[in-house]
Amino acid sequence: MIRRWWPLAILLVWAFFALFGGLLGLAPDHIQLPKILQPPGVDNALGYDDLGRPLWDRLAAGAQTSFLVAIVVVAVSLLVGTLVGTISAYVGGWWDHVMVRVIDIFLAFPGILLAIALAGLLGPGINNVIIALSVVGWVGFARLARAQVLTIKQREHVQAAQALGTVPHRIILFHILPLIMAPIIVEATFAVAGAVISEAGLSYLGLGVQPPEASWGSMIRDGARYLLVAPHMVIVPGVALMLVVLAVNLLGDQLRDKLDVRTRNRKE
Amino acid sequence: MLSFLVSRLLSAAIVVLGVSCLVFLFIHIVPGDPVEVMLGESARPADREALRQALGLDQPLLTQMGHYYSNLFQLDLGTSLYSQRPIVEMLMERIPATAELAFAALVVAMVIAFPLGVLAAVRKGSRWDQGAMGLSLVGVSIPNFLMGPLLILLFSLWLGWFPVSGREGFASLVLPALTLGTAMAAILSRMVRATLLETLHEDYIRTARAKGLSESVVVWRHAMRNALLPVITLLGLQLGTLLGGAVITEVVFSWPGLGQLTIEAIQRRDYPVVQACVLLISFTYVVVNTLTDLVYGWLDPRVRLEGGR
Numbered sequence: 370m371i372r373r374w375w376p377l378a379i380l381l382v383w384a385f386f387a388l389f390g391g392l393l394g395l396a397p398d399h400i401q402l403p404k405i406l407q408p409p410g411v412d413n414a415l416g417y418d419d420l421g422r423p424l425w426d427r428l429a430a431g432a433q434t435s436f437l438v439a440i441v442v443v444a445v446s447l448l449v450g451t452l453v454g455t456i457s458a459y460v461g462g463w464w465d466h467v468m469v470r471v472i473d474i475f476l477a478f479p480g481i482l483l484a485i486a487l488a489g490l491l492g493p494g495i496n497n498v499i500i501a502l503s504v505v506g507w508v509g510f511a512r513l514a515r516a517q518v519l520t521i522k523q524r525e526h527v528q529a530a531q532a533l534g535t536v537p538h539r540i541i542l543f544h545i546l547p548l549i550m551a552p553i554i555v556e557a558t559f560a561v562a563g564a565v566i567s568e569a570g571l572s573y574l575g576l577g578v579q580p581p582e583a584s585w586g587s588m589i590r591d592g593a594r595y596l597l598v599a600p601h602m603v604i605v606p607g608v609a610l611m612l613v614v615l616a617v618n619l620l621g622d623q624l625r626d627k628l629d630v631r632t633r634n635r636k637e
Numbered sequence: 638m639l640s641f642l643v644s645r646l647l648s649a650a651i652v653v654l655g656v657s658c659l660v661f662l663f664i665h666i667v668p669g670d671p672v673e674v675m676l677g678e679s680a681r682p683a684d685r686e687a688l689r690q691a692l693g694l695d696q697p698l699l700t701q702m703g704h705y706y707s708n709l710f711q712l713d714l715g716t717s718l719y720s721q722r723p724i725v726e727m728l729m730e731r732i733p734a735t736a737e738l739a740f741a742a743l744v745v746a747m748v749i750a751f752p753l754g755v756l757a758a759v760r761k762g763s764r765w766d767q768g769a770m771g772l773s774l775v776g777v778s779i780p781n782f783l784m785g786p787l788l789i790l791l792f793s794l795w796l797g798w799f800p801v802s803g804r805e806g807f808a809s810l811v812l813p814a815l816t817l818g819t820a821m822a823a824i825l826s827r828m829v830r831a832t833l834l835e836t837l838h839e840d841y842i843r844t845a846r847a848k849g850l851s852e853s854v855v856v857w858r859h860a861m862r863n864a865l866l867p868v869i870t871l872l873g874l875q876l877g878t879l880l881g882g883a884v885i886t887e888v889v890f891s892w893p894g895l896g897q898l899t900i901e902a903i904q905r906r907d908y909p910v911v912q913a914c915v916l917l918i919s920f921t922y923v924v925v926n927t928l929t930d931l932v933y934g935w936l937d938p939r940v941r942l943e944g945g946r
Contacts, residue, residue, distance in 0.1 A: 470648075470651055470652070470655065471655070473648065473651075473652050473655075474651075474652050474655030474656055474659065477652045477653075477655075477656050477919050477922060477923050477926075478656070478915070478919050478922075479876070479877035479878070479879075479880040479881040479918060479919065479922045480877050480878050480880065480881015480882060480884075481881045481882075481884070481885070482880070482881045482884060482899075482915060482918055482919070483915070485884060485899065485900070485903070486663065486899070486903075486911060486915045487666070489900075489903030489911060490663055490664075490666055490667050490903075490908070490911070491666065491667070491668060492668060562778070566780045569780065569782070570780060570781075570782060570885055573782040573885065573888075574885065574888060574900055575904070576903070586782065589782060589783060589786065590782070592786070593786045593789075593889075596786060596789060596790050596794060597790075597794045600790055603783070603786045603787070603790070604787075607783040607786075607787070610780070610783060611775075611778050611779050611783065614777075614778040614779075614780075615774065615775060615778040618774055618777060618778055619774065622774075
């Protein structure tokens with residue numbers, strides 16, 4: 370039972386700090402020079418960074434960054450991607466041909482490369498991170514939705530609706546979309562994990578949120594310079610990042626089993 | 638086979654064209670005046686005008702695009718704004734390092750993933766399976782920029798076995814290859830498990846068992862050989878993870894490859910170099926994918942008979 374619940378518990382903690390962190394009176398930017406690089410301890414909570422800022426507070430602030438980016442990016446990607454993929458498959462014809470090509474072109478940029486380039490060109494900042502990751506993110510949903518709709522639109526209930534003269538947008542909304550929601554939700558869960566890692570990755574490269582704002586990725590980058598004297602600066606945000614991503618992935622696995630979705634091999 | 642070949646090459650060509658078109662548009666999405674962003678606000682107007690002309694930004698968009706493609710076909714990628722060197726030359730210097738890292742990571746990934754995946758599939762549902770798949774899930778959840786510093790901390794700073802960064806000799810390759818390889822192994826082991834499980838349900842496996850062959854012969858000689866083909870295709874697709882991940886891994890270890898060049902160029906606002914790097918990495922990915930597709934179609938007639946996609 371515990372095995373089942375701990376991913377959800379971690380995600381609730383993550384969401385709690387992201388949504389209500391502002392009410393806790395945290396001081397992620399409060400510099401205390403005597404405490405520079407102090408390791409975790411009874412008096413020090415999770416320790417202090419190279420500027421003497423409390424890691425616990427920065428961790429909570431970083432949770433806000435990653436949560437905000439992940440939720441917005443996945444929401445935008447899901448809406449745009451599902452819409453594009455569904456319409457493309459339903460309409461078919463040359464429009465579908467073009468969309469397939471466009472999807473192929475976006476998938477030709479390996480992994481996080483396109484997001485790195487876009488974030489680099491647009492300049493740093495959380496908004497540009499969201500834009501860059503959404504531009505990359507919608508493609509996965511579009512491909513999945515298209516594949517699903519292609520099979521479902523052959524089903525009898527859709528043909529019956531068509532024969533009764535139901536307008537296309539009603540068929541898509543009420544006869545097709547509900548049936549593809551399960552795989553889309555599973556995909557969205559994994560996409561949250563991907564967005565969290567990507568946001569941290571961009572921030573690690575210095576392309577994400579700018580100092581003094583906190584992101585787990587930039588905390589890891591800052592910490593990497595003090596690895597020998599203050600390994601907690603990498604380990605603390607690293608463990609938080611890993612736990613959240615692991616929890617999301619586990620939740621995705623559980624959802625997939627529960628909703629009985631046979632997903633294709635994930636390609637990232 | 639010929640029509641399969643033609644259709645695959647044609648769609649690869651379209652993708653390459655589309656990718657290069659997107660990359661061409663890169664400089665036009667820079668907010669504000671790209672020339673000002675590249676040179677900084679203090680640049681003299683004459684210098685700005687010179688750069689604008691050099692990049693052709695004073696021309697209409699279609700003319701710019703024409704120049705871009707005609708240069709691309711002549712493999713002329715322009716010069717770096719920062720070092721004033723031809724970009725092709727800079728790329729050539731960096732390719733060996735990235736190729737070396739990618740190859741080493743691939744070896745690491747296969748060495749870890751095959752035994753792990755086979756173990757998990759053969760003992761499906763056992764503690765071994767759960768352990769192996771749990772390990773793979775943890776692997777997927779640790780990004781390169783965390784794995785890298787952790788390996789540095791353990792093997793370089795505490796144990797002193799390998800250098801922290803740079804590219805000097807075999808020892809310096811170990812940690813970057815492990816970082817990149819383990820990430821891929823995590824994904825690959827799941828694929829090996831899934832494919833092998835599917836194969837183990839085939840009739841000819843039952844036949845092999847009924848003949849009284851030992852389990853290891855059944856798994857390695859009969860099942861694995863057939864499972865290998867799809868795994869190799871997936872391996873080709875996973876090259877994307879590898880090339881994308883290499884960008885971050887190279888930064889972590891100051892590995893002087895294409896990824897590091899990309900990030901350096903972004904930091905210096907050397908946009909022509911950024912464009913060239915992204916183009917080269919994506920083209921490599923498309924070429925490898927197409928080759929994998931073709932080889933697979935050649936080996937397995939069922940693929941090319943299905944036609945289309």
